[in-house]
Amino acid sequence: MNAATTDKTAQAESAVDGPQFSIGIDLGTTHCALAWVDIGASDGEKTVYGVLAVPQLTAPGSVGNLPLLPSFLYLPHESELAADDLALPWSAEQDFAVGEMARTRGAQTPIRLVSSAKSWLCHTGVDRRAAILPNDAPPEVARVSPLEASTRYLAHLRHAWDQAHPEAPFDQQDVTITIPASFDPAARELTAEAARAAGYVSMTLLEEPQAALYHWIQASAGQWRKDVKPGEIILVIDVGGGTSDFSLIAVLEREGNLELHRVAVGDHILLGGDNMDLMLAHVVARKLAAEGKQLDPWQMRALTYACRSAKENLLSDAALDAQPLVVPSRGAKLIGGAVRTELTQAEVRASLLEGFFPTVDAAARPVNRARGGLTQLGLPYAQDAGVTRHLAALLGRQAGATAELEGFAGTIDAGASFLHPTAVLFNGGVFKSDLLVERTLATLNGWLAAEQAPAARALSGADMDLAVARGAAYYGYVRRGQGVRIRGGTARAYYVAVESAMPAIPGFEPPIQALCIAPFGMEEGIEAELQTQEFGLVVGEPMHLRFFGSSVRRQDPLGALLDVWQPDELQELGEIQATLPAEGRQAGEIVQVRLRAVATDTGTLALTAVATQGGEHWKVEFDVRAGGQAA
Numbered sequence: 001m002n003a004a005t006t007d008k009t010a011q012a013e014s015a016v017d018g019p020q021f022s023i024g025i026d027l028g029t030t031h032c033a034l035a036w037v038d039i040g041a042s043d044g045e046k047t048v049y050g051v052l053a054v055p056q057l058t059a060p061g062s063v064g065n066l067p068l069l070p071s072f073l074y075l076p077h078e079s080e081l082a083a084d085d086l087a088l089p090w091s092a093e094q095d096f097a098v099g100e101m102a103r104t105r106g107a108q109t110p111i112r113l114v115s116s117a118k119s120w121l122c123h124t125g126v127d128r129r130a131a132i133l134p135n136d137a138p139p140e141v142a143r144v145s146p147l148e149a150s151t152r153y154l155a156h157l158r159h160a161w162d163q164a165h166p167e168a169p170f171d172q173q174d175v176t177i178t179i180p181a182s183f184d185p186a187a188r189e190l191t192a193e194a195a196r197a198a199g200y201v202s203m204t205l206l207e208e209p210q211a212a213l214y215h216w217i218q219a220s221a222g223q224w225r226k227d228v229k230p231g232e233i234i235l236v237i238d239v240g241g242g243t244s245d246f247s248l249i250a251v252l253e254r255e256g257n258l259e260l261h262r263v264a265v266g267d268h269i270l271l272g273g274d275n276m277d278l279m280l281a282h283v284v285a286r287k288l289a290a291e292g293k294q295l296d297p298w299q300m301r302a303l304t305y306a307c308r309s310a311k312e313n314l315l316s317d318a319a320l321d322a323q324p325l326v327v328p329s330r331g332a333k334l335i336g337g338a339v340r341t342e343l344t345q346a347e348v349r350a351s352l353l354e355g356f357f358p359t360v361d362a363a364a365r366p367v368n369r370a371r372g373g374l375t376q377l378g379l380p381y382a383q384d385a386g387v388t389r390h391l392a393a394l395l396g397r398q399a400g401a402t403a404e405l406e407g408f409a410g411t412i413d414a415g416a417s418f419l420h421p422t423a424v425l426f427n428g429g430v431f432k433s434d435l436l437v438e439r440t441l442a443t444l445n446g447w448l449a450a451e452q453a454p455a456a457r458a459l460s461g462a463d464m465d466l467a468v469a470r471g472a473a474y475y476g477y478v479r480r481g482q483g484v485r486i487r488g489g490t491a492r493a494y495y496v497a498v499e500s501a502m503p504a505i506p507g508f509e510p511p512i513q514a515l516c517i518a519p520f521g522m523e524e525g526i527e528a529e530l531q532t533q534e535f536g537l538v539v540g541e542p543m544h545l546r547f548f549g550s551s552v553r554r555q556d557p558l559g560a561l562l563d564v565w566q567p568d569e570l571q572e573l574g575e576i577q578a579t580l581p582a583e584g585r586q587a588g589e590i591v592q593v594r595l596r597a598v599a600t601d602t603g604t605l606a607l608t609a610v611a612t613q614g615g616e617h618w619k620v621e622f623d624v625r626a627g628g629q630a631a
Contacts, residue, residue, distance in 0.1 A: 018039070018480075019039060019172060019173045019174040020038070020039060020040060020168045020172075020173065021036045021037065021038060021039060021165075021168055021173045021174070021473075022036065022037040022039055022173070022174045022176070022473050022474070022475075022476030022477040022480075023035070023036050023161065023170070023173050023174065023175045023176070023473060023476065024036070024037075024176050024178070024206075024211070024468075024469045024470060024471065024472025024473030024474070024475065024476060025154070025157055025175065025176070025177045025178065025469060025472060026178050026208075026211070026466075026468040026469035026472065027071075027118060027150065027153065027154065027177055027178060027179070027191070028071055028118065028240060028241060028242075028468070029071060029116055029118045029119055029240055029241035029242030029243065029272065029273075029274065030070065030071055030115075030240065030241030030242070030273060030274075030308075030429065031068040031069065031070055031071055031241070031429070031465065032054075032068070032069040032070075032071050032153050032157060033051065033054075033067065033068050033069065033465070033466055033468070033469035034051070034052040034054065034069075034157050034160070034161060034469060035049065035050065035051045035052070035466060035469035035470040035472070035473040036049060036050055036051075036052065036173075036473050037049045037473045037474055037476065037477045039174070039477060039480065042477060042482070044222075044482060044483065045217070045218070045221055045222045045482075045483050045484075046221055046222075047218055047474065047477060049218070049470065049473060049474070051067050051466055051469065051470070052067075052157075052160060052161060052164060053065035053066065053067055053164075054066055054067070054068070054069045054099070054156070054157065054160045055088065055089055055160055055163065056069055056088075056098065056099030056100055056101070056156070056160075057086065057088070057097045057098075057099060057100065057101035057102075058099075058100045058101055059101055059104075060081055060082070060085035060086075060101070061082070061084060061085045061087070062101075063088065063089065064100070066099075066100060067465070067466065068465060068466075069098065069099045069153065069156060069157065069160075070098075070099050070100055070102065070103040071115070071116075071117065071118065071153055071241075072098065072099070072102040072103040072106055072113060072114065072115050073096060073097070073098050073102055073113070073114035073115075073117070073133075073144065073149050073152060073153075074096060074097045074098075074101065074102035074105050074106050074112055074113055074114075075095075075096055075112045075113075075114065075134075075141065075142050075143075075144070076095070076096070076097070076105075076112060077112070078095075088159070089163055090159040090162070090163055091159070096152070098152055098153060098156050099156070103305075106305065107302055107305035107306060107309075108302065108328055110134075110298065110301040110302050110305060111134060111136070111137045111138060111141055111298065111301075112134065112137065112141055113134060113305075114133045114134055114144060114149050115134075115274075116241075116242055116274060116379065117133065117146045117149035117150050117153070118146075118150065118242060119242040119243070119270055119274075119379050120132070120133060120135075120146035120149075120379065121146040121147065121150055121187060121190050121191065121194075122180075122183055122184070122186075122187035122190075122268065123146070123379060123380060124184075124186070124573075124574050125380060126146075127145075128145060128146045128147055128190060129145050129147050130145055131143040131144055131145050131148070132145065132146070133145070133146060133149060135378060136297075136301075146190075147190060147193065147194055147197070148197075150190075150191070150194040151194045151195075151197040151198045152198075154177075154194055154195055154198035154200065155197075155198035155199060158170045158198055158199055158200065161173075170199075170200075171199065171200070171201040174204075174476040174477075174479075174480070175195075175200055175202065175203040175204070175476070176203065176204045176205070176206050176211075176472040176473065176475050176476045177191060177195055177200075177203050177204070177205055177206070177472070178205070178206050178207070178208045178211045178468050178469070178471075178472050179191050179205050179206070179207060179208065179603075180207070180208055180243050180245045180268065181207035181208060181209050181210070181245050181246075181247050181265035181266070181491060182243070182245060182265055182266055182267055182268035182269070183268065184268070184549065184573045184574060185494070185547075185573070185574075185604065185605040185622050186573070186574040186622035188205055188603060188604045188605070189604050189622050191205060192205065192602060192603075192604055202602075203602065204475075204476065204479070204601065204602050204603055205602055205603030205604065206471075206472050206475050206603060207245075207247065207262075207265070207491070208238055208240075208245055208427075208468050209236035209238050209245055209246070209247035209265070209427065210236075210247065210249075210262065210471070210475070210486050211467070211468045211469075211471035211472045211475060212236055212238060212425060212427035212462065212467045212468055212471055213234065213236055213247075213249060213260070213425055213471065213486065214471035214472070214474045214475050214478070214486070215462075215463065215466075215467040215468070215470040215471035215474060216425055216459055216461055216462060216467070216471075217474070217483070217484060218470065218471065218474040218483070219461050219463075219470075220461065225258055227423075227459065228251050228258075228423060229251065229258075230251055230252055230253035230258065230407050231251065231407055231408065232250070232251040232422040232423060233248060233249070233250055233251075233263075233402065233419065233420065233421045233422050233423075234248070234249045234250075234251065234260075234421065234422070234423045234424070234425060234459070235247075235248055235395075235421035235423070235424045235425070235444075235456070236248075236249065236424075236425045236427065237391070237424060237425070237426055237427070237428075237431075237440065238426075238427040238428045238468075239271075239272050239273075239387060239427075239428040239430040239431060240272050240273065240427075240428040240429055240430065241272050241273040241274055241429060242270060242272045242273070242274050243268070243269060243270060243271065243272050244266070244269040244271045244272055244382075244387050244390060245265075245266060245269075246265065246266035246390075246391060246394050247262060247264070247265050247266070248262070248263050248264040248265075248394075248398060248401065248419060248421070249261065249262050249263065249486060249488075250262075250263050250402055250405055250408065252405065252406055252407050252408075253407060254406065258484070259484070259487060260484065260485075260486040260487065261405065261486070261487045261488055262486055262487065262488030262491065263398070263401045263402055263405065263488065264394070264397075264398045264401045264419075264491070264551060265491040265492075265551060266390065266391075266394040266551075267390075267394075267551075267571070269382050269390055270379055270380060270381045270382055271356075271381065271382040271385060271387065271390070272428070272430065273308070273311075273429060273430055275356070275381060275382075275385055276311060276351075276352055276355075276356060276430070277304050277305070277307045277308040277311060278304055279351055279352075279355055279356075279385070280304075280307040280310075280311055280343060280347070280348065280351055281300060281303045281304040281306075281307045283343075283347055283351055284303060284307065284325065284341055284343055284347075285300060285303065287341065288339065288341055293339055295327065295339070299327050299328070299329070299339070302327055302328055303325065303327050306325045306326065306327065307325070307343060309323075310323035310325060310343040310348075311343070311348055311352075312429070312432075314343065314344075314345050314348045315348065315352075315432065315433035315435070315436075316432055316433070318345070318435075320345060321344065321345055322342040322343060322344040322345065323342060323343050324340065324341075324342050325340070325341050325342055325343055326338050326339070326340055327339040327340075327341070349435065352433075352436065353435070353436075353439055355385055355386075356385050356386065356387050357386075357387055357388055357436055357439045357440055357443070358386050358388055358389070359388070359439070359442075359443050359446070360386065360388050360389055360392065360443065361392075361446075361447065361450070362392050362395070362396070362417060362418050362447035362450065362451075363392070363396075363417070364386075364388070364389045364392045365389060365392065365393050365396075366382070366383070366384035366386065366389045366390055366393055367383070367384045367389075368383050368384065387440070388440065388443050391440075391444070392418070392447070395418035395419050395421070395447075396417060396418045397551070397552050397568065398418075398419045398551075398552070399416055399417060399418050399419050400419075401419055401554070402419070404554075413451070413453070415451075416451055416453070417451065418447065418451075420448055420451070420453045420456075421444070421456045422454065422456055422457070423456055423457055423458075423459050424440075424441060424444065424456050424457070424458050424459065425458075425459045425462060426440070426458065426462055426464075427462055427464060427467055427468065428464060429464055429465060431462075431464055432464045432465075437458065441456065441458055444456055487523075488521060489520075489521035489522045489523040489524070489526075489599065490518060490519075490520065490521060490522045490599050490605065491551060492520065492549040492550055492551050493516055493518060493519050493520040493549070493550045493553050493554070493556055494516070494517055494518040494547070494548070494549055494597070494605065495514040495515055495516050495517060495547070495548040495549070495550070495562070495570065496514070496515050496517055496545045496546065496547060496548070496576070496595070497512040497513070497514060497515075497545065497546035497547075497548065498512060498513045498514070498515050498533075498561070499511075499512050512546070513561050513562060513563055514548055514561070514562040514565065514570060515530075515533060515559070515560070515561050515562075516556045516557065516558060516559060516560040516561075516562075517530060517558070517595055517597050517607070518558075518597040518599070518605060519556060519557055519558050520550070520551075520553065520554045520555075520556070521554070522597070522599045523599060524599050524600065524601050524603075525598075525599065525600075525601055526598070526599055527596060527597070527598045528558045528596065528597045528598070529594060529595070529596040529597075529610070530558065530559050530594050530595050530596070531559075531594065532559060533559060533561075533594070533595075534592050534593065534594055534612060535592070535593050535594070535595065535609070536590040536591070536592060536593075537590065537591045537593050537609055537618070538588060538589070538590055539581070539585045539586070539587060539588065539589045539590075539591060540579070540581070540585075540587045540588070541579065541587075541588070542577045542579045543577060543579070543609075543620075544575050544576075544577050545575060545576045545577070545620075546572065546575060547572070547573045547574060547575055547576050547622075548570040548571065548572055548573060549570070549571055549573050550569055550570050550571070552568075552569055553565075553569055553570070574622055575622075576607060576620050576621065576622050577620070577621055579618075591611055592611065592612045592613070593609040593610055593611050593612065593618070594609070594610050594612060595607060595608070595609060595610075595620065596608045596609075596610055606619070607619070607620035607622075608620060
C-alpha cells in the first residue's frame, strides 16, 4: 500500500457495518487497473487510497506484480507450454494467460491472441456471447466470446484482490467498474453480465470521463474548488486504446456550494491507440516494401503489436530517435528469417499529429465514406481518424447545452457556433505524450480565439494510466455521502419506434414515430412509466422494438411522440426484446402492456413491460445479439 495502513483487526470489525474498501476497476481496452479507497480511514475529501499491484504471468512459469493488467488473453496450443507454466497463486490449472505474458507472447503468435475485447463487447454487428475471438484465427485455434474475455479479466482482478486482502473479501466491498460514457444500454448490460459471471456480487457502473474527473477532485484534496469557479465548462477528453470519449461538465453554485453537472457526452467512437498502432504498422510496411520486403497478414498483425510498444516509448521520451522492430517470420519461403527495421520519432510525430490530431477549424466535421457492399468481419472503427474533427462535431452539436442551467442562462453568446469550454482535463494513455496534449489544446484554443472567447486551460494533476481506476474507487466513497458528486442522470434520452397502422402501400414502408420512454437526465432510481401508451405483447413469441437515443433532445418529456426529427438528432441503437411466457394463455394471444423505464443504481437502464390488467411484469431485454436474433 502507498498510504497509511490501519490496524487490520479494527478494520475487520468495522466491516460488519459495511464495506471496508471502495474498489474501482478500469476495464480498459489495452489495460485494466484496480484502485481502492479505505472508507473507514478516510475523512471527507482527504482519502487513504492506493493501487493494487496485480500478480500476473510475465513469462512462462514466472509471476510478477504490476500496477496494470494488460487487457490481452493468450490461448496457447495444448503442447506449447509445460504443465505449470500457466499457474497463478490462486490457480494451478488453467489453459490460458492474461496480462503481460499474453501481450508479449501474443506479439510473436498473434493468431492466438485476443485483444480489444472491450471494443468487441459493444459491437452491435456480432453476437457478443459467441466464441469469435481471435476473429482472424484459423479453425484449429480455440476461440472465446468478447463476454468471456471480459469475464476473465474481471475474475483475475477479483482473485488478485482476495490474495492480497484476505481480511477484506472482494465480495464484501463496494465495487465500481468503469465504461465509456458513450456505451449504449446493451453494452452496459453486457459489462454488468461479465462482472456477475466473474463472481462480482454487486457493482456499479461509472462513465470513464467522470471517473477521470473524480480522480482530479480526489487528488486535489479540496483544492479543486479554487481551480474552477461557477459558470465554467470542463471538457474531459479521454483517448485510450480503443475509444475516444468526450464529456462536458458544468460548474454550478447552489446554496453557496459548488456543484458539478454533466451536460453532454460524445458519440461512441472506436478511435484510439489501436488505430494509431495500425497506421504506424502500415507506415513501416510501406518502408519495407520499398526495400523489396513484403509482409503477409500474419506478419502485419505482429508488426502492429510491435509498433504499439515502440510508439509508447517514443512518445514518452522525445530524446529517442528511433525504436528497433523485429517482425517474426513463419518460414524461409516468406522472407528468409525475421525482418528487422525501425520506427523513428519523426515517423511517429508526422503520422499521429497530422493523421489523428490535425489542425482544423471549428466547422470541421468527420467525413464518412460509403462502405463497400462486402467488408471483412472486424471492429466498426471510426471512418474518420481525426480526433479533433470528432471533438468539433460534439461541441457544435452542444452549442446550447447549458442555456437553461442555473447560473448559465443569459450568459451564453447567442452567436457562438459551438459550446465554449473553459478548462480541459486530458485522460488516456495517448495523452501521456505532451506533444498530443499541446496540439489538441492549441487547436481548441484556435477555435475559441476565432469567436473572441477566452482560451481554455489544461487541468493539471492527471494520471493517464490510473486516473480512471482511482476515480472509480473515489466515486464509490462519494456515493456513501462523502465528497462532491457529479450530477446529470442519463446522458441521453431514449425512444422506441411506433409503427403507423396505415394500410399497406406497395413500395412504401409504414412511417414510424419515436416515443420517449426515458427523458434526458433521468436520475438514478427514478422510475418512469408510460401511463397513456399501450403495446401488445404476443405470448410465447419475442417482441422486437427498434430503439433510439439522443444526446441533443433535452426537452422531450416522458411519453413525447415525435413525428419528425433531424438525422443527427436520433441515433438508432440495438433492438430491445421481450418474451411473454404462454403459461395459462393461448399461444399467439396478445396481452396489453405499458412500458416502465428505471435508471438503476448500477448504471444500467432497465425496461419492464407491465400488464394493464393483472399487474404481471416482464423484463424487456436489450438485444445484444447480431441481427436482432431472439435470445
